[in-house]
Amino acid sequence: MRESLRSAGHALQVAALALILFAGALLAAGESPLHLLLALLRGAFGSRADLARTLAGATPLIFTGLAVAIPFRAGLFNIGAEGQMILAAFGAGAVGAWCTGLPPVLLLPACAAAALAVGSLWAGIAGFLRGRLGIHEVIATILLNFLAVHLAAYLLRAEGLHLLLGQEPKSPALPDGVRLGEIVPGSGVGTALVGAVLLAAAAEFLLFRTRPGLALRALGGNPRAAEAAGISPPRVILLSLVLGGALAALAGLQQVLAVHGSYLEGFSPGFGFTGIAVALLGANRPLGVVFAAFFFAVLRSGAFAMDALAGVPREGMRLVEVMVILLVAAERLRSRPAPSGDEPEEGT
Amino acid sequence: MTAPAVELSGITKRYPGVIANDRVSFRARFGEIHAVVGENGAGKTTLMRVLAGVTRPDEGTIRIDGKRVTFRSAADAARAGVGMVHQHFTLVPVFTVLENLLLGAEPGFLPGRAAPPEVRKAAERLGFLPDLDARVSGLTVGERQRVEILRTLSRGARILVLDEPTAVLTPAETRDFFRTLRNLAREGHAVVFISHRLEEVRAASDRVTVMRRGRTVATLETARATEADLARLMVGREVLVREGGRERRPPAGEPALEVRGLDLDSDRGLPAVRDVSFSIRPGEVLGLAGVMGNGQRELVEALAGLRRPRGGRILLGGEDVTGLGVRQRLRAGVVFVPEDRRDQGLVLTLSAAENLALGAPADPAFRGGLLLRREPLRAAAARWMRALDVRPPDPDRPVGDLSGGNQQKVLLARALASSPRVLLLAEPCRGLDVGAIERVHGEIRAAANRGAAILLVSSDLPEILSLSDRILVLRRGRISGEVKAGRTTEEELGLMMAGGGA
Numbered sequence A: 001m002r003e004s005l006r007s008a009g010h011a012l013q014v015a016a017l018a019l020i021l022f023a024g025a026l027l028a029a030g031e032s033p034l035h036l037l038l039a040l041l042r043g044a045f046g047s048r049a050d051l052a053r054t055l056a057g058a059t060p061l062i063f064t065g066l067a068v069a070i071p072f073r074a075g076l077f078n079i080g081a082e083g084q085m086i087l088a089a090f091g092a093g094a095v096g097a098w099c100t101g102l103p104p105v106l107l108l109p110a111c112a113a114a115a116l117a118v119g120s121l122w123a124g125i126a127g128f129l130r131g132r133l134g135i136h137e138v139i140a141t142i143l144l145n146f147l148a149v150h151l152a153a154y155l156l157r158a159e160g161l162h163l164l165l166g167q168e169p170k171s172p173a174l175p176d177g178v179r180l181g182e183i184v185p186g187s188g189v190g191t192a193l194v195g196a197v198l199l200a201a202a203a204e205f206l207l208f209r210t211r212p213g214l215a216l217r218a219l220g221g222n223p224r225a226a227e228a229a230g231i232s233p234p235r236v237i238l239l240s241l242v243l244g245g246a247l248a249a250l251a252g253l254q255q256v257l258a259v260h261g262s263y264l265e266g267f268s269p270g271f272g273f274t275g276i277a278v279a280l281l282g283a284n285r286p287l288g289v290v291f292a293a294f295f296f297a298v299l300r301s302g303a304f305a306m307d308a309l310a311g312v313p314r315e316g317m318r319l320v321e322v323m324v325i326l327l328v329a330a331e332r333l334r335s336r337p338a339p340s341g342d343e344p345e346e347g348t
Numbered sequence B: 001m002t003a004p005a006v007e008l009s010g011i012t013k014r015y016p017g018v019i020a021n022d023r024v025s026f027r028a029r030f031g032e033i034h035a036v037v038g039e040n041g042a043g044k045t046t047l048m049r050v051l052a053g054v055t056r057p058d059e060g061t062i063r064i065d066g067k068r069v070t071f072r073s074a075a076d077a078a079r080a081g082v083g084m085v086h087q088h089f090t091l092v093p094v095f096t097v098l099e100n101l102l103l104g105a106e107p108g109f110l111p112g113r114a115a116p117p118e119v120r121k122a123a124e125r126l127g128f129l130p131d132l133d134a135r136v137s138g139l140t141v142g143e144r145q146r147v148e149i150l151r152t153l154s155r156g157a158r159i160l161v162l163d164e165p166t167a168v169l170t171p172a173e174t175r176d177f178f179r180t181l182r183n184l185a186r187e188g189h190a191v192v193f194i195s196h197r198l199e200e201v202r203a204a205s206d207r208v209t210v211m212r213r214g215r216t217v218a219t220l221e222t223a224r225a226t227e228a229d230l231a232r233l234m235v236g237r238e239v240l241v242r243e244g245g246r247e248r249r250p251p252a253g254e255p256a257l258e259v260r261g262l263d264l265d266s267d268r269g270l271p272a273v274r275d276v277s278f279s280i281r282p283g284e285v286l287g288l289a290g291v292m293g294n295g296q297r298e299l300v301e302a303l304a305g306l307r308r309p310r311g312g313r314i315l316l317g318g319e320d321v322t323g324l325g326v327r328q329r330l331r332a333g334v335v336f337v338p339e340d341r342r343d344q345g346l347v348l349t350l351s352a353a354e355n356l357a358l359g360a361p362a363d364p365a366f367r368g369g370l371l372l373r374r375e376p377l378r379a380a381a382a383r384w385m386r387a388l389d390v391r392p393p394d395p396d397r398p399v400g401d402l403s404g405g406n407q408q409k410v411l412l413a414r415a416l417a418s419s420p421r422v423l424l425l426a427e428p429c430r431g432l433d434v435g436a437i438e439r440v441h442g443e444i445r446a447a448a449n450r451g452a453a454i455l456l457v458s459s460d461l462p463e464i465l466s467l468s469d470r471i472l473v474l475r476r477g478r479i480s481g482e483v484k485a486g487r488t489t490e491e492e493l494g495l496m497m498a499g500g501g502a
């Protein structure tokens, strides 16, 4: 717990530093940073609707942040959260469209099961390739991302599947009963957001209080020692990527059930990739991820207002995201903790 | 009188909860070989890292050749003429020797195949010019170390710092190594090395500095100090050679471990072990002597379940376990202490308690289902850490924060906590101080007395002789001889290892 607080504090520093750098860049460009910051905050928190948008925006990022952070603890870089999420969302949308006969109490779990199955399968392919065949997961997940986008596009249009009804590239709308609503209407606090935060707590528990979590962290810390202690690397690799895929799937599910009400092609502005930044900023601690997801949600949500109020293009906020990634990476390189032992360096 | 090569004064380095160096002073001269000794965790490595710019001290000053300096990095120290050779080598195995020598050197291009002048000059001083086109992965440990020293010298180091350089060397390599150091001292370099082996400190150094609990307690002319003097200074009181804990119960019963006609390949697919057979009875310590690299590593890995045999069988209590993996063998009571704690041994980022839980030893506190039962786990870990005198005995601290010797104790604690039926020990006392070795030897005997069958692989012949009931000599992957421990000498064993004798 103390450690998660520390990681949150640390994330706050990095985030602040990134904002300061951004402000500096604005100053240099002759803009007023203060004016801008106020616009950003107003955009993110100014009205009830703004706040709701911010909170809703954090939800998928918590899922994708966790989808990256958990494999990272096992020493695996899951670049594939985006593809896992897209294909899972498609799975949920398709099942929703095909099983309209089911009552909502059954249809909703069916959609969820479809998403989870597709997401974890998709990530599991990368896990199998890495664990059994030694193909690097970065390469595998990048390729699987491309494949996922095209596969979903193809299946959406495939004649026999009867998914594309109108002009728009999306699956038929789901009945109201299977939509995920808000707990307090108009607040942005959806069932999914509450679920995401609870899930982060569960992930924290899994990683630090259970044996599989220990095996996962051991593999990430020193695979050879883990193996010599009786841990099967292929199994743990598969487990951690499957978990990552399932978490990414939940981001997709949330988008289908709570936001669009169907599978909408191109629904993601890159939640899966932002998940990488979220995991980094959150120091790969589940609770840190929750914090980092909110931070990025504020940036994204405020960016609209900055664009409108201060005339700074939205891409400016992308810049801040990139700066966060660079700062975290630079810091890791710099402060590689040198354990006493008898040796110069050891990354963590 | 010229200024000392190195003058450290008032060096203080604190880590959370520990003062690693407490107002330490240290001086070394050009032209001398200067040994640094002290118990595990005394602060030797920390002090040397401060000197080499790897660690920044909280307080204190560094003077090199009389000039006050501040090092922000190892590169700063290198520019001032200080170079450190770490115990774990930093060479890139897939590169050639020349590529490694040039890696990170000042000019940013590779000047063809010839050795640049600074490398040639350094090689002359060292009295050793390696095959520059050889791949580092194919070199012996001793050769790698000399390449490492050569690299440091070719960067202009006049003050050479070595952290436990002899821990990984064979006795023959150690002799060569000290001859090399002597050459360097004669050429006017200052050579500082850390060691736990007092007899080699006595034989090879001009002066010796003793550290105890974060402070330097004395610097002596080696010629005027006996090993007993040094031991007393290290511990801070008279050291009694304990004769207790030496009793051994005679081995009894059917073999706990049996190996029949084992054939193993090395990582590169070359024959490593051929047609090896032996057995160990409960309560027996079987020593495996041999020059490192003669198949020992492959053999223990195969017994631990980490390497698939090409042929032959492994039996545990009469049952064939040849096809079983590490986990199943662990369950059957086969416990493995690898030779390199940082490679196959510990996960340095995890705490001591977590490392102990990882091996799933038989201590009930470490077992249990899916959940980690934290409190019993921490308590048991702390108990085992105290039993082996790990300092500090804090189960929650990442193991990587411990000193090298204390890491080794955690690794041994894990093995002993498992109440093993078969204990595979590879270089169990590497990096331990004299007192810790006594203690660990006592624990090994106790484990044997409790009925464990123990395979002891060690390049330290006195250790093998004092612990084993029987000794096998492994040479080029074959068993070249077997002797009863009481009936042989170091000389005879040495001959057998080299290929003479029975």
Ligand SMILES: Nc1ncnc2c1ncn2[C@@H]1O[C@H](COP(=O)(O)OP(=O)(O)OP(=O)(O)O)[C@@H](O)[C@H]1O
Residues within 6 Å of the ligand: A338, A339, A340, A341, A342, B015, B016, B018, B019, B020, B038, B039, B040, B041, B042, B043, B044, B045, B046, B047, B391, B392, B400, B401, B402, B403, B404, B405, B406, B431
């Ligand atoms: N990075 C670190 N973080 C926390 N504590 C550290 C760190 N490095 C060293 N220490 C502590 O400082 C003390 C001195 O450690 P050091 O490695 O210098 O000992 P040493 O004399 O080299 O011991 P050994 O003979 O076991 O190698 C130890 O208590 C160790 O736990």
Ligand SMILES: [Mg+2]
Residues within 6 Å of the ligand: A341, A342, B044, B045, B046, B403, B404, B405
């Ligand atoms: Mg040390």
